[in-house]
Structures are given as C-alpha cells and as structure tokens.
Amino acid sequence: MAIPATYCSPLKIRGLFQFCYRTKLQMTWNIADRREFSCSVATSYPAAVLSGTAIARQIHKEIQASVEQLVAQGNRRPHLAVILVGDDPASRVYVRNKTRAASLLGISSSALLRPAGVSQAELLDLIDQMNRDWRVSGLLVQLPLPGHINERAVCNAIAPEKDVDGFHIVNIGKLVLDQRTMVPATPAAVWEIIKRTGIETVGKNVLVVGRSKNVGMPIAMLLHSDRNHERPGGDATVTIAHRCTPRDQLAHHCRLADIVIAAAGVPQLITADMVKEGAVVIDVGINRIHETGSGRIRLVGDVDFEGVQQKAGFITPVPGGVGPVTIAMVMKNTVTAARNALAH
Numbered sequence: 001m002a003i004p005a006t007y008c009s010p011l012k013i014r015g016l017f018q019f020c021y022r023t024k025l026q027m028t029w030n031i032a033d034r035r036e037f038s039c040s041v042a043t044s045y046p047a048a049v050l051s052g053t054a055i056a057r058q059i060h061k062e063i064q065a066s067v068e069q070l071v072a073q074g075n076r077r078p079h080l081a082v083i084l085v086g087d088d089p090a091s092r093v094y095v096r097n098k099t100r101a102a103s104l105l106g107i108s109s110s111a112l113l114r115p116a117g118v119s120q121a122e123l124l125d126l127i128d129q130m131n132r133d134w135r136v137s138g139l140l141v142q143l144p145l146p147g148h149i150n151e152r153a154v155c156n157a158i159a160p161e162k163d164v165d166g167f168h169i170v171n172i173g174k175l176v177l178d179q180r181t182m183v184p185a186t187p188a189a190v191w192e193i194i195k196r197t198g199i200e201t202v203g204k205n206v207l208v209v210g211r212s213k214n215v216g217m218p219i220a221m222l223l224h225s226d227r228n229h230e231r232p233g234g235d236a237t238v239t240i241a242h243r244c245t246p247r248d249q250l251a252h253h254c255r256l257a258d259i260v261i262a263a264a265g266v267p268q269l270i271t272a273d274m275v276k277e278g279a280v281v282i283d284v285g286i287n288r289i290h291e292t293g294s295g296r297i298r299l300v301g302d303v304d305f306e307g308v309q310q311k312a313g314f315i316t317p318v319p320g321g322v323g324p325v326t327i328a329m330v331m332k333n334t335v336t337a338a339r340n341a342l343a344h
C-alpha cells in the first residue's frame, strides 16, 4: 500500500504508529522514498501486557498529592474503616492489601475483625457506630459474609456518603442513572485501565463475561452509557454473557468483541481461538488453583494468558492486573468521601 507523502503530517504519523501498534499492522516506511509505506497484518506478535501495578502506582501518586493537600489545608487525614467477618484467608489478604495501601498513601485505617458467628444485629450495630463516628471517612464490609447474614441489609446500612464500595442501594441507583456517585472499585479499576491506556471505547464492541451486581453489571453499566452524562460512560455496544450463555455463543460473541472483560471466576474460560486479532482483553478473574505436581496454589485469571497473549493487542495479567488498581480505587473513593464530608 502506498500513501502519498502529503498525508504524512507528524501528528498523523504518530496516530498511524499507535493505530498500527493496536491493530498489529506491521508498517515499514521506505526512508529513501518517503512516499512509500508498506503494511501487513502480523500473525503472531505478542500483546502489550498492561501492568495494573504500574497504573496503580500512577494513581497512588495522585492520591498521595491529594491527601497531602487536604492535610496542608488543616484537615485530618482521611480514615478508612474495614469490617472483616470470619477468617477466610483470601478476604484477609485483600483487607491487608487495603490497610497497607492506605498507610502508604497517608490514609489512616482500621480493620475491625468479628468472628464468623457474629449476629446480623451486632454487625448492623457496629456499622451504625462507624456511620456516626465523624473521624471515619469511608467504611466497607468485606464480602462475602457468612450465610446467616443478609448482605443487602448490611450494604444498605452503610451511610451512602461513607460507602466507598458503592454497594448501597442509593449509590447503585445513581450509577444506573449515570449520576455522579461512588463507583465500585473493581469496575472503576477496569475503566481506569482502559482510559489511561488510551483505548477507545466509543462505538466499540465490548463483551462483559459475568453479570454479578458488584462486578459484571456495573462494568457493563459504565461502558455502555453516554459519555456526555453526569457520570461519563464509554458509549460502547455492550454484550453481557453469563452462566446460561452456551459455550459456542460465548465464543461467537467474544470473536466480535474489540474489548473482552472476563469476570466469571472460571479459569481458562477465554482461549485464543475466541479472541479477535488485536483485541483488548481485561482479566478480572481471581482463581486459586492447585498446581499438579508441586501441589502449590497458583493465582490465575479467567483468561488463558499464554495463548491469548499471542493474539490480543493488549492483555492484563493475574496477578498484577485489575487487583492492584481495585485497591487504588478504594483509596481514591476514601479520599473523595473525606473531601465530600468537608463540603457539608
């Protein structure tokens, strides 16, 4: 393909490079004769791995600056209270990650631990105390909760203005109506990864695999909604797959997708044969699998990373992908809650 030299302004050339990178067009430019480009589609050219750890570091810097500004203005440090019921090892890891990130960012925090047998009434009472404690900026109850406790009742007991998870029914309602609100951390993390990488969503086909109220549904909500609304959306054409989607239909919808977001909790669900060449693949899944042989536990996502990496344009790893950015977004919501409290 030959492109006349008159089309090659520096901005257009940069755009062309970015376009070629994303779509895996391999481009050579004949230096001797500047009027000639040659383009071909790469067949196996590994995806760019999107480091959630690096994106989280960037967000951390912004949060740190925001916290120090609050403190310099004579305010208390934002405070995050995390309630953990029972001793599920994974939940403990997440809670530890959250309190560690908080201290790194100059946010004070407390982890309130209750035994698995705590009654719903006792839990609601604890939440009520935290709601009324003016020192607490943000409050979250780690999920899942033991079976005898109604998770919806617990989420709705948290004061909406302290609800850094965005799980209160009023905050979910606002999210669905495209109003400004506390966006749940994992959906917010997926959004930040896409936007900070410069990936276009307007008019693109997005497949969200998973429809849970905390993860899949709000991700789909952010990406399909209108970019000109109070809480801007991605203006994408969104398809939601779930456990009733037949395997061949999942593959069919996946092949049409420019962006695939896997949030099903099923290892190896998304394989290379299902992915369009150059697609963006965001892996939200966190699965602990026992390695055959060594017997060790390994963390994997929902995507066959090694295979899909050969076909996708961008891919997020597990660990080190959506997880660290999720933690960063909880911190960001905590600072937002602290700032909102000042305004009142």
Ligand SMILES: NC(=O)C1=CN([C@@H]2O[C@H](COP(=O)(O)OP(=O)(O)OC[C@H]3O[C@@H](n4cnc5c(N)ncnc54)[C@H](O)[C@@H]3O)[C@@H](O)[C@H]2O)C=CC1
Pocket: 186, 209, 210, 211, 212, 213, 214, 215, 216, 241, 242, 243, 244, 245, 250, 263, 264, 265, 266, 269, 284, 285, 286, 287, 322, 323, 326
């Ligand atoms: N990285 C992060 O920050 C976070 C990761 N996660 C992980 O994301 C995954 C999803 O989490 P949740 O939504 O809370 O789980 P969930 O169990 O509540 O929902 C799973 C969803 O996947 C769908 N699904 C199940 N099997 C499927 C299949 N074969 N094909 C298509 N859809 C299928 C179900 O219909 C359901 O809507 C889990 O692995 C979880 O550990 C969850 C929260 C945060």
Ligand SMILES: Nc1nc(=O)c2c([nH]1)NC[C@@H]1CN(c3ccc(C(=O)N[C@@H](CCC(=O)O)C(=O)O)cc3)C=[N+]21
Pocket: 093, 094, 097, 140, 141, 142, 143, 144, 165, 185, 186, 286, 299, 318, 319, 320, 321, 322, 323, 324, 326, 327
């Ligand atoms: N009220 C509530 N809010 C939540 O936001 C919430 C919750 N409950 N329950 C469980 C899920 C899960 N979740 C994760 C957070 C961080 C990592 C994370 O840091 N992942 C690391 C690895 C951590 C590890 O080693 O296990 C990574 O992907 O690199 C993962 C998952 C938040 N959740």
Ligand SMILES: [Mg+2]
Pocket: 052, 283, 284, 317, 318, 319, 320, 321, 322, 323, 324
């Ligand atoms: Mg991850």
